[in-house]
Amino acid sequence: MCGIVAYIGQRDAHEVIIKGLKRLEYRGYDSAGIAVFNGGLNVYKKKGKVADLEAHVEGVALSSKIGIGHTRWATHGEPNDVNAHPHLSGSGKLAMIHNGIIENYASLKKDLISKGHVFESDTDSEVMIHFIEDIWENEGCSLEEAVRLALNKIIGAYAIAIISKDNPNQLIAARKGSPLVIGVGEKEFFLASDATPIVEYTNEVVYLNDLEIAVIENGELKIKTNEDTALTPYIQTLDINLEAIEKGGYEHFMLKEIFEQPKSISDCMRGRVNSQNGTVKLGGIYEYKNKLLSAERIIILACGTSWHAGLVAEYFFEEYCRIPVEVEYASEFRYRKPVIKEGDVVIVISQSGETADSLAAIELAKSKGAIIFGVCNAVGSSIARMSHEGAYTHAGPEIGVASTKAFTAQLTVLSMIAMMVAHEKGNITVSRFHELLTELETIPQKIEKALELNDEIKVISEIFKDARNFLYLGRGYNFPVALEGALKLKEISYIHAEGYPAAEMKHGPIALIDEEMPVVFIATRDSSYDKVVSNIQEVKARKGRVIAVVTEGDALIPKMAEFVIEVPATDEALMPLVSVIPLQLLAYHIAVLRGCNVDQPRNLAKSVTVE
Numbered sequence: 001m002c003g004i005v006a007y008i009g010q011r012d013a014h015e016v017i018i019k020g021l022k023r024l025e026y027r028g029y030d031s032a033g034i035a036v037f038n039g040g041l042n043v044y045k046k047k048g049k050v051a052d053l054e055a056h057v058e059g060v061a062l063s064s065k066i067g068i069g070h071t072r073w074a075t076h077g078e079p080n081d082v083n084a085h086p087h088l089s090g091s092g093k094l095a096m097i098h099n100g101i102i103e104n105y106a107s108l109k110k111d112l113i114s115k116g117h118v119f120e121s122d123t124d125s126e127v128m129i130h131f132i133e134d135i136w137e138n139e140g141c142s143l144e145e146a147v148r149l150a151l152n153k154i155i156g157a158y159a160i161a162i163i164s165k166d167n168p169n170q171l172i173a174a175r176k177g178s179p180l181v182i183g184v185g186e187k188e189f190f191l192a193s194d195a196t197p198i199v200e201y202t203n204e205v206v207y208l209n210d211l212e213i214a215v216i217e218n219g220e221l222k223i224k225t226n227e228d229t230a231l232t233p234y235i236q237t238l239d240i241n242l243e244a245i246e247k248g249g250y251e252h253f254m255l256k257e258i259f260e261q262p263k264s265i266s267d268c269m270r271g272r273v274n275s276q277n278g279t280v281k282l283g284g285i286y287e288y289k290n291k292l293l294s295a296e297r298i299i300i301l302a303c304g305t306s307w308h309a310g311l312v313a314e315y316f317f318e319e320y321c322r323i324p325v326e327v328e329y330a331s332e333f334r335y336r337k338p339v340i341k342e343g344d345v346v347i348v349i350s351q352s353g354e355t356a357d358s359l360a361a362i363e364l365a366k367s368k369g370a371i372i373f374g375v376c377n378a379v380g381s382s383i384a385r386m387s388h389e390g391a392y393t394h395a396g397p398e399i400g401v402a403s404t405k406a407f408t409a410q411l412t413v414l415s416m417i418a419m420m421v422a423h424e425k426g427n428i429t430v431s432r433f434h435e436l437l438t439e440l441e442t443i444p445q446k447i448e449k450a451l452e453l454n455d456e457i458k459v460i461s462e463i464f465k466d467a468r469n470f471l472y473l474g475r476g477y478n479f480p481v482a483l484e485g486a487l488k489l490k491e492i493s494y495i496h497a498e499g500y501p502a503a504e505m506k507h508g509p510i511a512l513i514d515e516e517m518p519v520v521f522i523a524t525r526d527s528s529y530d531k532v533v534s535n536i537q538e539v540k541a542r543k544g545r546v547i548a549v550v551t552e553g554d555a556l557i558p559k560m561a562e563f564v565i566e567v568p569a570t571d572e573a574l575m576p577l578v579s580v581i582p583l584q585l586l587a588y589h590i591a592v593l594r595g596c597n598v599d600q601p602r603n604l605a606k607s608v609t610v611e
C-alpha cells in the first residue's frame with residue numbers, strides 16, 4: 001500500500017512525480033503529496049486523490065530537478081492533509097516519503113518527545129524522519145550514515161526516499177519489506193514502488209533488496225547494505241510496455257483487464273503447453289521439480305483473490321495428483337505455529353508478489369526447511385525472488401484494484417503445474433493428460449465467447465443494482481468461484497455478498513432467503529450438477545431470485561431460474577476459468593450503475609504491503 005515516486009536528474013521532477021503517482025494510485029488514494037526544491041525545500045500535500053493535489057498546486061512554480069512524491073493508504077492517522085506524505089524532520093531540513101509500517105514508532109516517539117521533538121501528524125513515518133535527523137544531529141555523521149544507523153534501530157517495514165535541504169543533489173532510499181525499484185537513465189534516476197512510473201523513461205532497473213540503502217548523487221548510484229557493505233548495483237531490463245499500463249479506450253482498467261483475459265491466458269500458456277506433443281514445460285520449475293513430484297502434502301499460501309485460486313488448485317491437485325493440499329490464509333498461517341517439516345512443499349500465490357502476510361508466511365515456511373514455489377504476476381517482486389522456484393503468470397500489469405486477469409492466469413499456471421505433476425507421477429493416463437491439455441488450449445476462445453455475454457449481463461445488472469445483499473453458491477470446482485464472485489461484488493459495488501458451498505446453504509444462509517434475495521448459482525454441467533439443481537429448487541421454494549451460470553444448451557435450469565447466463569462447456573477442472581467471467585462482468589456493471597469508483601474502490605489497495 002502507498003505508492004512512492006522520486007526523481008533526480010535533468011527533467012522537471014514534479015512532472016515525472018505527478019505522472020508516476022497517477023500510475024501508482026491503485027496502491028492507495030486517500031491523500032497525496034510532493035516535495036521539491038523550488039527556491040527551497042517545499043512540501044505540498046492534500047487529502048484526496050493525486051488530481052486533488054494537482055488542483056492544490058495549480059499556479060505554483062514547482063520546477064525542480066529533484067523531488068519525492070507519495071500517494072497514501074492510511075495506516076497510522078486518518079487521511080487528511082497533515083498526515084499525508086512527505087513528512088519533514090523537526091528542523092525542516094529533511095523530507096521523506098514512506099511506504100510501510102514502523103512497529104516501534106510509539107517508543108521512538110516517546111523518546112523523541114522527551115528530547116523536545118514536536119510532531120505535527122499522527123503518523124509513524126513522521127517519527128521515522130525525526131529519528132533519522134536526531135541521529136544525524138547527535139552523531140555528527142553524514143546523512144547517509146544517519147539513515148543507516150536509524151534503520152538498524154527501526155522495527156517494521158519500509159520503502160523510503162529522503163531529500164535534504166543541505167544537498168539538493170542527493171537522493172537517499174532504502175527498503176525492508178516494501179518494494180522499491182530504481183530506474184536507471186542517462187544521468188537520471190527514477191524511484192518507485194513498482195516499475196509503472198518508470199517504464200516510459202527507461203527499461204533499465206535495479207530492484208533494491210531488503211536491508212539495502214541507495215544513495216544517488218552526481219549522476220551515480222551507490223548501494224550498500226544496512227551493515228555498511230558496498231554492493232554493485234545489478235541492472236535488469238524491464239519487459240513491460242506503455243500500452244500495458246494504459247486504459248486503451250476502455251472506460252476502466254477493470255473492464256480492459258476482464259476483456260484482456262483471452263490474451264493473458266494465451267500469454268501465460270505460450271511456450272509452456274503443447275497438446276500436440278503432449279508436453280507442459282515450466283521453465284522456472286526444474287531443480288526442485290522432484291520435490292513437487294514426491295511431496296507428501298502441498299501447502300498453498302495466499303490472500304484475497306489469490307487464495308481463491310489456491311482453493312481451485314486444491315481440487316485439481318487432489319483429484320489428479322493425489323497429493324493432500326492445505327490452502328491457508330497467509331495471515332493466519334504465519335501466526336498459528338503451523339507444522340512444517342523439512343522438504344514440505346509450499347506454493348505461494350500472489351499477483352503483486354509483495355503482500356506482507358504472504359511474504360512473512362513464506363519466510364516462516366522457508367526457515368523450517370520448506371521448498372517454496374512462487375506463482376506471481378509481478379516479475380522481480382519480493383515473493384518471486386524469495387521463492388526457490390516458480391512460474392510467472394505473465395498476465396501483464398493489473399491496475400484495477402479488483403483482481404480479474406491475474407486470477408485466471410493464476411488458475412492457468414496452477415492447472416499447468418498440476419497437470420505436469422499428475423502426468424509425471426503417472427497418476428493420469430496419457431490420453432486423459434492429452435485431453436486436459438487440449439482443453440486448456442481452448443480456454444482463451446471459450447472466454448472470448450463468455451465475454452460476448454457482456455450486454456446480457458448489463459441488463460441483469462440493471463435489475464439487481466439496488467439489491468442490498470447477494471448470495472453466491474457453487475459446488476466442487478465452482479465453490480471457489482462463488483467466493484470469488486461474491487468478493488468481486490462487495491469489493492467494487494459495496495453490496496454485501498457471501499459465497500458459500502451450495503450444500504452449506506442449509507446450515508445458515510437459507511435463513512436469509514426471501515423474495516428480495518438474489519442468489520447467483522454457478523451451476524455448470526459437472527459431477528455435482530444434480531445436487532446443485534436441488535439446491536436451486538430449495539432457493540426457489542423460498543422465493544429467492546435465482547441467477548444461474550449454466551453450460552450452453554442446459555435444458556433444465558432455464559426452467560427454474562429467473563435469469564440464466566450460458567457459458568461454453570469445458571472440462572470440470574477448467575470450468576472456473578470460464579464460469580468466473582460472467583461474475584466479473586456482473587460485479588463490474590453493478591458497480592458502474594451504482595456510480596462506484598470501480599478501479600479504486602474505497603478503503604482497498606491493490607498491493608497490501610502492511611499486515
Ligand code: G6P
Nearest residue numbers: 303304305306350351352355403
Ligand atoms: C488485495 C487486492 C486483492 C488481492 C489481494 C492479495 O486485497 O485488492 O485483489 O487478491 O490483495 O494480493 P496478491 O498481490 O498477493 O495476490
